[in-house]
Amino acid sequence: xxxxxxxxxxxxxxxxxxxxxxxxxxxxxGLHRSPDFGFSQExxxxxxxSPGDDLxxxxxxxxxxxxxxxxxxxxxxxxxxxxxxxxxxNSMSYTSHSTTKMDYARYIAGAIFYLANVMQRDxxxxxxxxxxxxxxxxxxxxQGQLHRLLSGLENAEPHARxxxxxxLVHFQNFLRKRGLVVVISxxxxxxxxxxRTIEPLHFHGxxxxxxxxxxxxxxxxxxxxxxILVDLETQERMEVSPEYAQNEYRQKMDAHIxxxxxxxxxxxxxxxxxxxxxxxxxxxxxxxTIRQGRF
Amino acid sequence: MGFISPWFLAGALAVGxxxxxxxxxxxxxxxxxxxxxxxxxRRTQSSIKHRRLRYLALFSLRxxxxxxxxxxxxxPFINRSAASMTGEKLLLVVxxxxxxxxxxxxxxxxxxxxxxxxxxxxxxxxxxxxxLGSSPRLLxxxxxxxxxxxxxxNSLQPGDSHxxxxxxxxxxxxxxxxxxxxxxxxLISDMQRSGMPASFSEMALPSNATLTLHPVVxxxxxxxxxxxxxxxxxxxxxxxxxxxxVVAGYHTPAAMRMVSLAVNGKTVDTKSVAVxxxxxxxxxxxxxxxxxxxxxxxxxxxxxxxxxxxDVSLFAVERSDPQKVLFVHEPDDERSPLYFRAALGAAAxxxxxxxxxxxxxxxxxxxxxxxxxxLSDVVSLPNSFEDDLRKYVQGGGNVLIAAGTSTARRxxxxxxGDAILETRNYSSDPAGFLNVGDVDASYxxxxxxxxxxxxxxxxxxxxxxxxxRVAAKLTDQMPLLLEKQIGEGRVILLASGLDNLTNDFPxxxxxxxxxxxxxxxxxGIQSRSGASLVDSFLQLRNAKEQAVSVEVIDPDGKRPxxxxxxxxxxxxxLTQAGFYELHLANGRHDLIGVNPDRRESDLDVIPxxxxxxxxxxxxxxxxxxxxxxxxQVTTQPYSxxxxxxxxLLAVALAESLIASQYLGTRRxxx
Numbered sequence: 013x014x015x016x017x018x019x020x021x022x023x024x025x026x027x028x029x030x031x032x033x034x035x036x037x038x039x040x041x042g043l044h045r046s047p048d049f050g051f052s053q054e055x056x057x058x059x060x061x062s063p064g065d066d067l068x069x070x071x072x073x074x075x076x077x078x079x080x081x082x083x084x085x086x087x088x089x090x091x092x093x094x095x096x097x098x099x100x101x102n103s104m105s106y107t108s109h110s111t112t113k114m115d116y117a118r119y120i121a122g123a124i125f126y127l128a129n130v131m132q133r134d135x136x137x138x139x140x141x142x143x144x145x146x147x148x149x150x151x152x153x154x155q156g157q158l159h160r161l162l163s164g165l166e167n168a169e170p171h172a173r174x175x176x177x178x179x180l181v182h183f184q185n186f187l188r189k190r191g192l193v194v195v196i197s198x199x200x201x202x203x204x205x206x207x208r209t210i211e212p213l214h215f216h217g218x219x220x221x222x223x224x225x226x227x228x229x230x231x232x233x234x235x236x237x238x239x240i241l242v243d244l245e246t247q248e249r250m251e252v253s254p255e256y257a258q259n260e261y262r263q264k265m266d267a268h269i270x271x272x273x274x275x276x277x278x279x280x281x282x283x284x285x286x287x288x289x290x291x292x293x294x295x296x297x298x299x300x301t302i303r304q305g306r307f
Numbered sequence: 308m309g310f311i312s313p314w315f316l317a318g319a320l321a322v323g324x325x326x327x328x329x330x331x332x333x334x335x336x337x338x339x340x341x342x343x344x345x346x347x348x349r350r351t352q353s354s355i356k357h358r359r360l361r362y363l364a365l366f367s368l369r370x371x372x373x374x375x376x377x378x379x380x381x382x383p384f385i386n387r388s389a390a391s392m393t394g395e396k397l398l399l400v401v402x403x404x405x406x407x408x409x410x411x412x413x414x415x416x417x418x419x420x421x422x423x424x425x426x427x428x429x430x431x432x433x434x435x436x437x438x439l440g441s442s443p444r445l446l447x448x449x450x451x452x453x454x455x456x457x458x459x460x461n462s463l464q465p466g467d468s469h470x471x472x473x474x475x476x477x478x479x480x481x482x483x484x485x486x487x488x489x490x491x492x493x494l495i496s497d498m499q500r501s502g503m504p505a506s507f508s509e510m511a512l513p514s515n516a517t518l519t520l521h522p523v524v525x526x527x528x529x530x531x532x533x534x535x536x537x538x539x540x541x542x543x544x545x546x547x548x549x550x551x552x553v554v555a556g557y558h559t560p561a562a563m564r565m566v567s568l569a570v571n572g573k574t575v576d577t578k579s580v581a582v583x584x585x586x587x588x589x590x591x592x593x594x595x596x597x598x599x600x601x602x603x604x605x606x607x608x609x610x611x612x613x614x615x616x617x618d619v620s621l622f623a624v625e626r627s628d629p630q631k632v633l634f635v636h637e638p639d640d641e642r643s644p645l646y647f648r649a650a651l652g653a654a655a656x657x658x659x660x661x662x663x664x665x666x667x668x669x670x671x672x673x674x675x676x677x678x679x680x681x682l683s684d685v686v687s688l689p690n691s692f693e694d695d696l697r698k699y700v701q702g703g704g705n706v707l708i709a710a711g712t713s714t715a716r717r718x719x720x721x722x723x724g725d726a727i728l729e730t731r732n733y734s735s736d737p738a739g740f741l742n743v744g745d746v747d748a749s750y751x752x753x754x755x756x757x758x759x760x761x762x763x764x765x766x767x768x769x770x771x772x773x774x775x776r777v778a779a780k781l782t783d784q785m786p787l788l789l790e791k792q793i794g795e796g797r798v799i800l801l802a803s804g805l806d807n808l809t810n811d812f813p814x815x816x817x818x819x820x821x822x823x824x825x826x827x828x829x830x831g832i833q834s835r836s837g838a839s840l841v842d843s844f845l846q847l848r849n850a851k852e853q854a855v856s857v858e859v860i861d862p863d864g865k866r867p868x869x870x871x872x873x874x875x876x877x878x879x880x881l882t883q884a885g886f887y888e889l890h891l892a893n894g895r896h897d898l899i900g901v902n903p904d905r906r907e908s909d910l911d912v913i914p915x916x917x918x919x920x921x922x923x924x925x926x927x928x929x930x931x932x933x934x935x936x937x938x939q940v941t942t943q944p945y946s947x948x949x950x951x952x953x954x955l956l957a958v959a960l961a962e963s964l965i966a967s968q969y970l971g972t973r974r975x976x977x
Contacts, residue, residue: 106342264346
């Protein structure tokens with residue numbers, strides 16, 4: 013578990029507060045103070061009764077003294093709801109160095125969970141998917157939630173292919189409250205399909221962040237000689253030449269990234285490209301800094 | 308062209324391996340996993356073309372590598388004329404400088420003949436001069452320089468060694484292995500019959516060598532010599548020492564010869580002896596009166612023959628005072644001192660005087676004054692004497708203990724304190740006695756006394772042999788002669804008596820050499836020989852005397868050993884006749900007379916038919932006196948192995964370079 017909570021990563025982002033961009037429900041204690049009111053023990057103000065209000069909230073002591081009905085209002089302590097959608101398809105197992113894309117995604121998710129659940133007391137949940145929903149941990153602030161989340165990350169092993177449609181529809185059925193949704197994937201799909209599948213989450217009032225995880229050799233492949241490549245998801249074999257990998261592939265990959273970024277931003281989604289040879293804390297810091305600036 | 312091992316060519320079938328790898332598996336490329344082929348397109352045509360071109364060079368090199376490897380094992384050769392290989396010959400001039408060449412003007416004639424052979428050689432022709440003694444000595448390198456070759460011949464001095472024509476054959480064979488040119492061998496010698504080896508095949512020359520013989524004599528010459536001298540190396544009592552000389556005549560008529568014995572250059576005795584025709588006669592000198600210390604002695608005859616150098620035989624004698632031996636016995640035992648004294652006295656070269664003392668008179672005796680001590684079947688010893696004996700042994704003294712019936716009653720061995728575990732009385736056995744079974748002939752006491760058959764033992768004691776070296780056992784495996792190291796000294800235990808009661812050992816001839824050898828071993832005096840032969844080796848040190856300097860002074864008064872050899876050489880070859888002075892590693896000074904091998908005195912020559920057979924021309928009845936060089940026109944297999952191996956190495960290097968380039972590329976792959 014400790015490997016997901018790398019102290020160097022946490023030290024790098026502890027100065028940054030995870031401030032939710034959107035107030036989802038209720039009031040937030042601490043930094044996540046919500047403009048909405050809830051019902052808790054911290055008194056906020058009185059409001060004159062109007063027909064239709066719940067009589068259980070009427071302050072009968074005030075009514076006895078003044079013969080006017082007032083409702084007691086309290087400051088809510090509801091936290092931000094964070095859900096991480098982790099792509100666990102086979103393509104995430106690729107690596108050209110020591111860290112696979114899946115490991116890198118685990119590190120990011122683990123760091124976010126720790127930051128949200130331990131330091132910000134946010135309710136955090138996890139959904140692991142490939143072409144199905146493989147695991148789902150409901151967002152919660154209960155004791156031991158971080159452990160469950162990290163165990164869920166640990167058990168997420170790559171298999172099958174990526175299919176965003178089915179898992180996200182399923183996820184929308186679970187989603188009852190608005191919050192922050194982080195999607196971590198290598199997004200080997202048409203940008204149009206990706207955005208079309210994910211943007212309904214934004215329509216429901218969620219703040220959606222896309223972490224696009226890629227290996228450096230996926231961005232800039234370097235073939236010394238003609239080689240046979242095997243697709244990790246489809247097992248398709250293809251003989252490719254170094255010249256193609258050097259030129260056309262790179263152009264196509266750059267176009268794919270640019271297209272996804274543009275479409276995501278046009279749809280109100282945040283997009284970040286993370287290459288697995290970059291330091292993890294730098295990637296998180298970059299994201300959180302931007303988030304703080306936007307808040 | 309042919310192959311020495313053609314079956315190895317079957318290894319060329321291994322070329323199928325690279326053919327399979329490169330052609331049949333040409334399209335087999337190790338696939339690499341990739342996350343998604345979403346952005347890739349097939350480009351098959353260009354990649355295969357590229358790979359085929361690059362692998363072709365590696366394929367060719369690997370084929371060549373395997374073919375050359377099979378070829379190297381098959382060892383190809385071509386038949387070439389021996390003369391055509393280099394177009395030149397090697398002239399090998401072998402001059403016999405053995406002892407017999409001192410006769411008359413033989414060596415001078417040989418040198419003159421050698422110079423004439425060298426004069427006939429061409430200016431560019433290479434030659435080498437070799438002196439032939441017991442082993443050939445290369446006087447020059449292979450060189451065309453006529454002046455150097457002539458100087459080597461002129462510098463040749465008469466030697467003292469024994470010629471061996473087998474060694475010459477061995478030399479020529481080794482030269483033929485390294486020099487692949489025809490060799491013209493010219494042997495200039497007195498063709499002494501005694502120089503022939505035991506097997507004629509040892510004299511055989513290789514096929515590319517031709518032998519031309521230049522005999523300096525053609526028939527046997529009469530010669531007298533002192534063939535051998537039998538004299539003690541050490542003398543204790545000059546009156547008991549005898550010198551026996553054998554005078555031999557080879558191809559000589561019957562004649563009277565005067566034989567004289569000289570000590571340190573002074574003739575002490577002269578005798579006349581009748582030597583039969585071609586026979587031998589023995590001369591005895593009844594005494595050898597030499598002064599104390601080392602003396603140079605010689606036996607000389609007046610022969611007036613062609614080889615006066617063999618009329619004398621040298622030997623060295625050392626005279627010293629007899630050493631005292633303490634012999635302790637029981638008062639009632641009068642036999643054992645008698646037998647022991649008689650045995651010591653009978654030994655020809657002994658220098659020991661036994662002091663017989665009974666056990667009751669040993670209290671005030673200091674054992675350190677004696678060369679060694681004998682305890683003959685003693686029951687008890689005064690405590691002070693036994694303590695002194697223990698200290699004596701601890702300090703390096705040596706004791707011989709004979710354990711008979713009296714010692715058995717005591718129950719333990721004196722000095723060592725070992726318990727007597729058992730006594731065996733064989734007289735009660737059906738045979739009544741036991742003989743000696745196993746004998747360790749390497750044990751010093753038994754070196755000359757290993758004929759124990761017939762010696763009967765009636766009684767023996769047994770001790771625990773764990774800490775002893777057992778040198779002899781009875782037939783029932785009872786240890787009979789044992790040695791134990793105590794401190795710096797040693798104790799020899801005879802598990803029976805010396806008194807002719809418990810055994811009949813003193814009555815047998817083997818008793819004398821046993822007592823003599825044991826006395827020498829216990830007193831630390833090694834047997835020395837005052838004479839040796841030229842070319843024999845002299846032991847300079849033993850295993851305990853490493854890194855101790857020794858000194859050898861040859862008959863010319865020079866020190867032939869270098870400083871390094873003086874501290875490390877184990878042995879030294881005696882190359883000259885005369886007296887050698889030695890300062891050995893154990894501190895002793897020694898003198899040794901060195902005489903030439905007496906086979907050199909027989910001046911008979913090898914029969915002409917044998918010489919013709921040796922030359923490889925049995926039809927020729929007479930030795931070939933011509934110095935004309937003949938060229939042997941024969942074909943010789945000329946191996947191409949080295950060329951094949953060189954090509955193999957070059958191909959292997961190229962293959963490694965090209966293959967490493969592929970490997971280097973693969974490291975950059977996905």
